[in-house]
Amino acid sequence: MKVTYIGHAAILIEAAGVRLLSDPWWQGPCFGNQWWIYPRPHLQALNGHPIDYIYISHAHSDHFHRGTLRRFPIGTKVLVSNELTLGYELRGMGFDVVEVSRDEPVELTGGLMCRIIPTHAGDTLMVVQDRDEVCINANDSLHPAPELIQNKITTRLRKLYPRIDYLFCAYGTASHFPNCYIVPGKDYERTAKHRQHYFNNQWARLVSLLEPRFAFPFAADVVFLDPDLFWTNEIVRNAERPVSVFTSRYPKAATEAIDIAPGFAIADGAIAENRRFQPIRAAEVCAAYEKAVAKAKAPPVRNAEGADTLKEGLERNLAICRSRLLEYPASYRFLVLLRDRSWALEVSKKRAELTAAVIDADSIQRVDYDVILTSHYSYLRRSLTRAYGNEILFVGSGCLIEYRERERIAENLHEELTTLIAHYEHPPRSRFGDQPKWVFRLKSGIKTALVHKEVDLYDLKAWTLFEDHSGRMRP
Numbered sequence: 001m002k003v004t005y006i007g008h009a010a011i012l013i014e015a016a017g018v019r020l021l022s023d024p025w026w027q028g029p030c031f032g033n034q035w036w037i038y039p040r041p042h043l044q045a046l047n048g049h050p051i052d053y054i055y056i057s058h059a060h061s062d063h064f065h066r067g068t069l070r071r072f073p074i075g076t077k078v079l080v081s082n083e084l085t086l087g088y089e090l091r092g093m094g095f096d097v098v099e100v101s102r103d104e105p106v107e108l109t110g111g112l113m114c115r116i117i118p119t120h121a122g123d124t125l126m127v128v129q130d131r132d133e134v135c136i137n138a139n140d141s142l143h144p145a146p147e148l149i150q151n152k153i154t155t156r157l158r159k160l161y162p163r164i165d166y167l168f169c170a171y172g173t174a175s176h177f178p179n180c181y182i183v184p185g186k187d188y189e190r191t192a193k194h195r196q197h198y199f200n201n202q203w204a205r206l207v208s209l210l211e212p213r214f215a216f217p218f219a220a221d222v223v224f225l226d227p228d229l230f231w232t233n234e235i236v237r238n239a240e241r242p243v244s245v246f247t248s249r250y251p252k253a254a255t256e257a258i259d260i261a262p263g264f265a266i267a268d269g270a271i272a273e274n275r276r277f278q279p280i281r282a283a284e285v286c287a288a289y290e291k292a293v294a295k296a297k298a299p300p301v302r303n304a305e306g307a308d309t310l311k312e313g314l315e316r317n318l319a320i321c322r323s324r325l326l327e328y329p330a331s332y333r334f335l336v337l338l339r340d341r342s343w344a345l346e347v348s349k350k351r352a353e354l355t356a357a358v359i360d361a362d363s364i365q366r367v368d369y370d371v372i373l374t375s376h377y378s379y380l381r382r383s384l385t386r387a388y389g390n391e392i393l394f395v396g397s398g399c400l401i402e403y404r405e406r407e408r409i410a411e412n413l414h415e416e417l418t419t420l421i422a423h424y425e426h427p428p429r430s431r432f433g434d435q436p437k438w439v440f441r442l443k444s445g446i447k448t449a450l451v452h453k454e455v456d457l458y459d460l461k462a463w464t465l466f467e468d469h470s471g472r473m474r475p
Helices: 087-092 147-160 188-210 232-238 242-249 282-288 290-297 307-320 322-326 377-385 406-411 414-420 437-450
Strands: 002-007 010-015 018-022 035-037 053-055 077-081 096-100 106-109 112-118 124-129 134-139 166-170 214-218 222-224 265-267 270-273 332-338 343-350 353-360 371-375 400-403
Touching: 002 166, 010 134, 018 106, 077 087, 077 112, 087 096, 096 112, 112 147, 124 147, 147 188, 166 188, 188 214, 188 232, 188 242, 214 242, 222 232, 232 282, 282 290, 307 322, 307 343, 307 353, 307 377, 307 414, 322 353, 322 414, 332 377, 332 414, 343 414, 371 414, 400 406, 400 414
Parallel strands: 018 053, 053 077, 077 096, 134 166, 166 214, 332 371
Antiparallel strands: 002 010, 002 265, 010 018, 035 222, 106 112, 112 124, 124 134, 265 270, 332 343, 343 353, 371 400
16 A cells, blocks of 8 residues: 655555545635645646545535546546535536445455544544555544544544554644634734644544554645734644654654655555655745735725625524524624725624614724624625535634623623524524523533533633733643
């Protein structure tokens, strides 16, 4: 078996005469214009012979990238879990879709087997096994999962595959949280490093549980060209590497952890191409994407179009989410600013009154609002009108969320606004489930006291560190 790292979440597995490619993305950005792949993928490995199978792990657009997939011939076989909803669209694109059930190992050719295992939050992993070696492509499926799920999946994998040769596991944050939050007194660099440290530790933990011969961090080859987020590129990628965390925490481990770069290849347990991670440099990113960086820095052209469309979308959500929104006891005023529009949207709650209004963007007083969300018209429209359209904001980091007062982050007040700007076919569930609020709180208190509490990855107070060095540190 030979495995070549193409870039980001794309690896090419060659075994028993079959070429299997995972999650190809290299044709343009994803999540609108938010994510750009860097370093550039190693596409030379794809030349010369056709791809026999493509594996799509989940629906996020850096893994299910339509622009890149259209570069492959019609009729190419695509492997996907039958528990995802991707098959219909993939068939519409002309692919020969093989939908794999949870407990169905698939024989790709004589002696070459693959298995797709659903894990958490609509993600899957793939195991490929030939007569000699086993490769696990975990992509994003394990490192953000609760530890109880990690333990369950890794235990099952160890039973199915007592000897694992290669583990490719993601370590990236893949979220707007917490780097897109503006809070008075926040230490942005420490907060970003702290968040990445958590996921580096999760990567190291997973490697220790699976004990492969070789472990490779991947699926984080992403940079932001957005001027408001460009600062994160060097800090997140360079400050600490998952391999160094693993070797520090598990110095006696037999696993060889290697920090790879596109073009790295390993064959039959020996390194064939030894390309290693190199620190990200802002000047090199700017040179690689010169035109895109210039476009990102250019002031947007503002116009007055679309106000009624988005106002109607917000008013619809105020009605459909009314019961849930009224469960929040306090009043608030939110502002939605769109960089390319001369108007803004105001949302307010006063007791049981919920309203949305269009206002002049040039006449606002920012101090009048508890939370301000800044984005682009097309991003917000997608969020309001498409199922999972809000991923462009909250996975792709397509917005900034600003608090007026530091103290209100303890309430996670922004969640009231993020609830409002999603797309709904049906009203969202009560935040207390199907029970009275007092019962919910009683059960939550008992659970907290008696049961292992999982880390809340989106508790803004817990994850925000401040310049006065306050803020709670996570493990």
